[in-house]
Amino acid sequence: MLSRVADSLYWMSRYFERADNASRVLKATYSLILNPAKFSTEERWFRAVSALAPGAASNNVDPQRALFLLVADMEGDFSIVKCISGARENARQVREEISSEMWEHLNRLFHDVTGFELQPEDDAGAMRVVSLVREGSYRFNGITAATINHDEAWHFIQLGKYIERACNLCVMLDAYFVIGKHADDLDWLGLLSSCAAFEAYCKACTAELKPERIANFLLLKPEFPYSVRYSLDRMHEALTAISNLSLSRRTKNVERLIGRLRSMVAYVQIGEIIAGLHKYLAAIIEQCRELHAAVHDLYIEYPIEVAFQN
Amino acid sequence: MIIETDPSDRSGAKALHRYELAGAYDEMFSAVDHPRKQYRPLYNLLLNLGPDELRRSKYEADQSFFNQGITFTVYGSDKGTERIFPHDLLPRIITAVEWERIERGLTQRITALNLFLKDVYHDGKIIEDGVVPGSIVYTCKHYRREMRNVKVPRDVYITVVGTDLIRNPEGNFVVLEDNLRVPSGVSYMLTSRRVMKQIFPGLFQKCRVRPIEQYSQALLSTLRSLAPEGRSEPTVVLLTPGSYNSAYFEHTYLARQMGIELVEGRDLVVHDNAVYMRTTFGLQRVDVIYRRIDDDYLDPLVFENGSALGAVGLFNAYRAGNVAFANALGTGVADDKAVYAFVPKIIRYYLDQDPILEGVETLLMSDPGQRDHVCQKLDEYVVKAVGESGGYGMLIGPHSTEQERSEFRQKIYAQPRNYIAQPTINLSTAPCFVDGIIEPRHVDLRPYVLYGDKITVVPGGLTRVALRKGSLVVNSSQGGGSKDTWVLQN
Numbered sequence: 067m068l069s070r071v072a073d074s075l076y077w078m079s080r081y082f083e084r085a086d087n088a089s090r091v092l093k094a095t096y097s098l099i100l101n102p103a104k105f106s107t108e109e110r111w112f113r114a115v116s117a118l119a120p121g122a123a124s125n126n127v128d129p130q131r132a133l134f135l136l137v138a139d140m141e142g143d144f145s146i147v148k149c150i151s152g153a154r155e156n157a158r159q160v161r162e163e164i165s166s167e168m169w170e171h172l173n174r175l176f177h178d179v180t181g182f183e184l185q186p187e188d189d190a191g192a193m194r195v196v197s198l199v200r201e202g203s204y205r206f207n208g209i210t211a212a213t214i215n216h217d218e219a220w221h222f223i224q225l226g227k228y229i230e231r232a233c234n235l236c237v238m239l240d241a242y243f244v245i246g247k248h249a250d251d252l253d254w255l256g257l258l259s260s261c262a263a264f265e266a267y268c269k270a271c272t273a274e275l276k277p278e279r280i281a282n283f284l285l286l287k288p289e290f291p292y293s294v295r296y297s298l299d300r301m302h303e304a305l306t307a308i309s310n311l312s313l314s315r316r317t318k319n320v321e322r323l324i325g326r327l328r329s330m331v332a333y334v335q336i337g338e339i340i341a342g343l344h345k346y347l348a349a350i351i352e353q354c355r356e357l358h359a360a361v362h363d364l365y366i367e368y369p370i371e372v373a374f375q376n
Numbered sequence: 377m378i379i380e381t382d383p384s385d386r387s388g389a390k391a392l393h394r395y396e397l398a399g400a401y402d403e404m405f406s407a408v409d410h411p412r413k414q415y416r417p418l419y420n421l422l423l424n425l426g427p428d429e430l431r432r433s434k435y436e437a438d439q440s441f442f443n444q445g446i447t448f449t450v451y452g453s454d455k456g457t458e459r460i461f462p463h464d465l466l467p468r469i470i471t472a473v474e475w476e477r478i479e480r481g482l483t484q485r486i487t488a489l490n491l492f493l494k495d496v497y498h499d500g501k502i503i504e505d506g507v508v509p510g511s512i513v514y515t516c517k518h519y520r521r522e523m524r525n526v527k528v529p530r531d532v533y534i535t536v537v538g539t540d541l542i543r544n545p546e547g548n549f550v551v552l553e554d555n556l557r558v559p560s561g562v563s564y565m566l567t568s569r570r571v572m573k574q575i576f577p578g579l580f581q582k583c584r585v586r587p588i589e590q591y592s593q594a595l596l597s598t599l600r601s602l603a604p605e606g607r608s609e610p611t612v613v614l615l616t617p618g619s620y621n622s623a624y625f626e627h628t629y630l631a632r633q634m635g636i637e638l639v640e641g642r643d644l645v646v647h648d649n650a651v652y653m654r655t656t657f658g659l660q661r662v663d664v665i666y667r668r669i670d671d672d673y674l675d676p677l678v679f680e681n682g683s684a685l686g687a688v689g690l691f692n693a694y695r696a697g698n699v700a701f702a703n704a705l706g707t708g709v710a711d712d713k714a715v716y717a718f719v720p721k722i723i724r725y726y727l728d729q730d731p732i733l734e735g736v737e738t739l740l741m742s743d744p745g746q747r748d749h750v751c752q753k754l755d756e757y758v759v760k761a762v763g764e765s766g767g768y769g770m771l772i773g774p775h776s777t778e779q780e781r782s783e784f785r786q787k788i789y790a791q792p793r794n795y796i797a798q799p800t801i802n803l804s805t806a807p808c809f810v811d812g813i814i815e816p817r818h819v820d821l822r823p824y825v826l827y828g829d830k831i832t833v834v835p836g837g838l839t840r841v842a843l844r845k846g847s848l849v850v851n852s853s854q855g856g857g858s859k860d861t862w863v864l865q866n
Binding site: 069312 | 443444618619628629631632637638639640642643645647653654655656657658659
């Protein structure tokens with residue numbers, strides 16, 4: 067597969083996952099701020115902005131503008147509309163590589179969310195965009211799984227999706243456990259909903275909302291699709307499949323990085339990490355970054371001298 | 377589709393009732409209410425179809441185009457940059473006898489033009505013998521000095537050709553233009569056929585239409601036949617300028633149909649005069665490039681500086697015979713509109729035959745006598761810039777204003793070599809379904825020819841339609857649309 071194509075598929079998938087994540091968080095946050103609680107609306111929006119747009123977060127988040135900022139702002143790389151545009155733009159570059167069903171669905175979603183021409187303070191409109199993306203994302207993931215060969219292209223799509231998910235989860239856990247201490251039950255409910263995890267959590271741990279248990283569930287649970295552990299496992303699978311296909315490449319460094327990353331979640335217990343959670347999450351994010359760079363150097367923009375040595 | 381109509385409702389006749397023959401040769405009617413033989417099944421169908429049914433079919437066809445993503449890019453607009461290609465519902469039908477002549481004529485013409493290219497870039501005998509003046513050949517905008525004495529695979533310069541034919545008022549097909557550089561539009565021919573089969577299955581079957589679906593296979597095997605020697609399993613790629621190009625849909629479509637990689641310049645690397653593409657498995661050797669990029673942008677080392685569309689070193693790899701281009705570089709010298717005037721002589725010179733397909737009388741503005749004559753009667757002539765295509769840089773005398781004419785007069789005197797003039801030809805008309813009724817519109821015909829180990833003329837082509845009433849300009853960039861073209865079996 068062409069390196070450029072692999073890169074576009076990877077970013078298509080990352081952007082889409084980013085939009086998906088933002089839509090989950092916003093849906094949960096919006097329903098949360100409708101309730102009175104000891105946390106102010108400002109603090110809740112601050113937490114959402116920290117979780118979704120780490121660069122843009124500051125101490126004075128304007129709650130009137132926060133929703134608009136996260137849904138339709140075209141500056142920065144984080145708003146839902148921007149992410150869907152990014153996903154679609156990458157898909158457009160590789161239209162011949164993805165299925166028509168995928169393209170049609172993504173293209174329609176793009177036209178739907180950009181067609182709103184959202185104005186600030188139009189909360190209802192913003193939430194409409196959020197639900198379009200909520201519905202659209204499950205469908206897109208389903209269509210993708212069902213309509214293309216599960217070959218190299220698929221593995222790059224998986225890699226992009228799960229590296230993005232792992233990072234997003236870490237940033238979100240950080241926002242809830244470190245930045246916004248003293249959360250109450252409602253907030254924990256909000257965190258679980260943000261990860262589409264409430265029902266799955268209840269099944270596994272009952273409805274008793276204990277912070278440590280929640281952290282354990284979202285970080286270390288290998289069976290839950292929106293956990294860090296699950297995401298890293300899928301990344302490992304995808305990278306192994308890609309390297310098995312390209313026998314000639316020097317995949318050692320990438321293998322070392324994904325192995326190290328997985329061991330961070332595979333062999334720890336929550337009690338060992340909960341005290342230093344911020345540092346722990348930051349380390350995972352940093353290692354994801356390193357892995358991303360290593361994959362890029364190996365498969366996408368390798369130096370020509372190296373290619374001729376192989 | 378089963379068409380049910382109330383026999384008392386002869387509204388189909390209404391859709392046709394205002395059909396007037398306006399002097400030009402009409403593809404369907406020899407006289408009002410007298411359809412030509414090959415159009416009778418269509419005529420009978422139209423008599424039984426009301427405007428609403430036609431509208432429904434049109435809607436169905438539009439949807440099908442849209443869902444298949446058959447779109448072209450509109451430049452200069454930020455959002456919704458893709459539009460469906462305007463098309464007309466009614467097929468254009470060509471008889472087996474007519475087609476047989478077109479096929480022979482095109483084969484003859486392409487063979488001669490290819491010999492001309494080889495001669496021009498090697499010995500220049502035709503110039504030495506005074507048949508085509510060197511002053512015309514060497515001043516062509518698309519003459520490529522760099523191609524002198526470059527050996528191209530199989531001596532085939534023009535692999536993919538889309539020749540524009542028109543039908544004159546006498547009913548004969550004549551050649552209007554040779555497109556020998558990077559002709560486009562073939563994807564519309566293929567996709568509109570698919571749609572038409574859905575919309576008019578019964579009619580299609582009744583007419584016994586020759587298939588065109590084999591085009592992609594024919595193109596692939598033609599391209600493979602150009603591979604450098606010793607490359608038994610050649611890698612063929614399609615080189616596109618990228619997703620912002622107006623023909624990007626066609627590039628993706630053809631690449632997918634042929635199962636080859638669609639590459640951009642930045643995917644290619646030249647090393648030791650061999651071309652590679654960057655893949656996740658490492659560098660992979662490329663043998664044949666079906667390039668949809670103009671000569672000037674292929675290699676910044678040799679041509680247009682600063683172009684990021686091609687790849688550095690491509691031309692040297694080509695010159696070394698390690699990679700083939702389709703089409704070869706410098707083929708624009710043979711579709712220059714001034715050289716066009718000499719094509720009958722070119723055919724006689726190389727093949728010692730009379731041309732089967734005539735051309736249009738062409739006056740060279742570099743000739744002082746012809747220039748003065750034309751400039752006095754600009755309102756009767758069509759003036760074209762010699763190196764342009766797509767309907768740009770053109771004056772249609774009878775439809776022009778005094779101001780446009782005086783502007784062109786100045787341009788002609790300033791750069792006479794850059795212009796030719798042709799008498800205004802009333803292109804043939806064909807029935808088109810426009811705004812609820814059927815009316816005549818001017819059409820041309822672009823058949824596609826492939827030249828590799830042999831010459832293949834695909835039985836069909838793109839019938840382009842000037843959708844504006846009375847307009848003679850069929851280019852898609854100027855408000856033209858298309859029709860499916862049915863070539864009938866014997």
